[in-house]
Amino acid sequence: MKRRILCALLTLILCACALSGCKEQPELREFTTFAMDTAINFTFYCEDGSRTGQAYTTMANGLSDLDSLLSVTGEDSDVSRVNRSAGQPVEVGDWAALALSQALELCAVTDGALDITAYPAVKAWGFTQEEHRVPSEEELAELAAKIDYSAVKLKGNTITLPEGMEIDLGAVAKGFAGDWLAQQVRNIYPGKDSALLDLGQSTIVAVGSKPGGKPWRIGIVDPARPGSYFAVVELEDMAMGTSGGYQRYFERDGVTYWHILDPDTAAPARSGLSSVTVVSPSALLCDGLSTALFVMGLEEGTAFWENHPELEFEAVFVTEDGEIYRTAGLEGRFFLAEGYEDREVTVLE
Ligand code: AMP
Ligand code: MG
Numbered sequence: 001m002k003r004r005i006l007c008a009l010l011t012l013i014l015c016a017c018a019l020s021g022c023k024e025q026p027e028l029r030e031f032t033t034f035a036m037d038t039a040i041n042f043t044f045y046c047e048d049g050s051r052t053g054q055a056y057t058t059m060a061n062g063l064s065d066l067d068s069l070l071s072v073t074g075e076d077s078d079v080s081r082v083n084r085s086a087g088q089p090v091e092v093g094d095w096a097a098l099a100l101s102q103a104l105e106l107c108a109v110t111d112g113a114l115d116i117t118a119y120p121a122v123k124a125w126g127f128t129q130e131e132h133r134v135p136s137e138e139e140l141a142e143l144a145a146k147i148d149y150s151a152v153k154l155k156g157n158t159i160t161l162p163e164g165m166e167i168d169l170g171a172v173a174k175g176f177a178g179d180w181l182a183q184q185v186r187n188i189y190p191g192k193d194s195a196l197l198d199l200g201q202s203t204i205v206a207v208g209s210k211p212g213g214k215p216w217r218i219g220i221v222d223p224a225r226p227g228s229y230f231a232v233v234e235l236e237d238m239a240m241g242t243s244g245g246y247q248r249y250f251e252r253d254g255v256t257y258w259h260i261l262d263p264d265t266a267a268p269a270r271s272g273l274s275s276v277t278v279v280s281p282s283a284l285l286c287d288g289l290s291t292a293l294f295v296m297g298l299e300e301g302t303a304f305w306e307n308h309p310e311l312e313f314e315a316v317f318v319t320e321d322g323e324i325y326r327t328a329g330l331e332g333r334f335f336l337a338e339g340y341e342d343r344e345v346t347v348l349e
Helices: 003-020 051-068 078-083 095-111 116-124 136-144 173-188 283-296 300-308
Strands: 027-033 039-048 153-155 158-159 195-198 203-207 218-221 226-237 238-244 249-252 254-259 272-282 314-319 325-326 332-338 346-348
Touching: 027 051, 027 195, 039 051, 039 173, 051 078, 051 095, 051 173, 078 300, 095 116, 095 173, 095 283, 116 136, 116 173, 173 195, 173 203, 173 283, 173 300, 195 283, 203 218, 203 283, 218 238, 218 272, 226 272, 226 314, 238 283, 272 283, 272 300, 283 300, 283 314, 300 314
Parallel strands: 325 346
Antiparallel strands: 027 039, 039 195, 153 158, 195 203, 203 238, 218 226, 226 332, 238 272, 249 254, 272 314, 314 325
């Protein structure tokens, strides 16, 4: 008799739990996939774990599709078809058209510090094939003369690129993917979203906050010691992107050449910065602007931040001398990491 009562009680508890949606502690689930030449990690805190597998599959498949459409090296990608177009109009899919229009807007607003037509120069330095070389001054002048995003014409899904020019979305693709992935999390877990999407090589999107309402805490790499973080930024429904010379580079005759090029010279941008981090609700903006601000340098980059409040971004600059500058809007969200507490941080107002 006692056993029967106990069984009935247990069934009652299980039913109540199922009906209430089983409100246990949110569960931590982590997944890794490989796309855009890097390992991409998703961390979810979810109340309904049953939907996490579905969320992950949707996101990983979408990411793989995005990668194959936007990749500059994939033969069948939309970007490669545009690059082989020899001046003829090319019809691209919706994703490529959207990514291109957003990238071109950023090229325009940064006055060409970001320029998606820098690809022939990126190739000439051997960054695409990882077969590095230093082009001659003459070659660089010729390459620089052909970098001009304003010559790219996009009408609906039709893109026309002048012959001899090539495009590359490498400076914004991870950000574009990050925004799309974050939207998937919000669609699947409306109102309960809590996820961290780490797109590798320094593009990260925080969806919601951690369970209990605490923000995600994300480190910024010390460009002088890429194995350490010099600062932590607290993020909630916010993305962060870092561009730095330490991320991809080669050395020749004692000189370091990195992968971020100045479109004016077609050579690695020597702006006196070693990294730029951008914090904003848009991952695409973080990705594109961190590259552009690296090209601009501290002074021009600060003026850009002051003159573009509508872009709603904050930034952290690290100079080649190791000086740290951050914009005022990061007050209460930016902290020096352990071991870096004595470093001076100049606040840009
Ligand atoms: P990121 O790592 O996001 O800063 O982007 C750098 C990548 O974008 C490089 O590996 C190049 O493929 C490409 N790139 C380099 N310089 C520029 C530039 N000034 N504008 C646009 N893309 C660039
Ligand atoms: Mg970028």
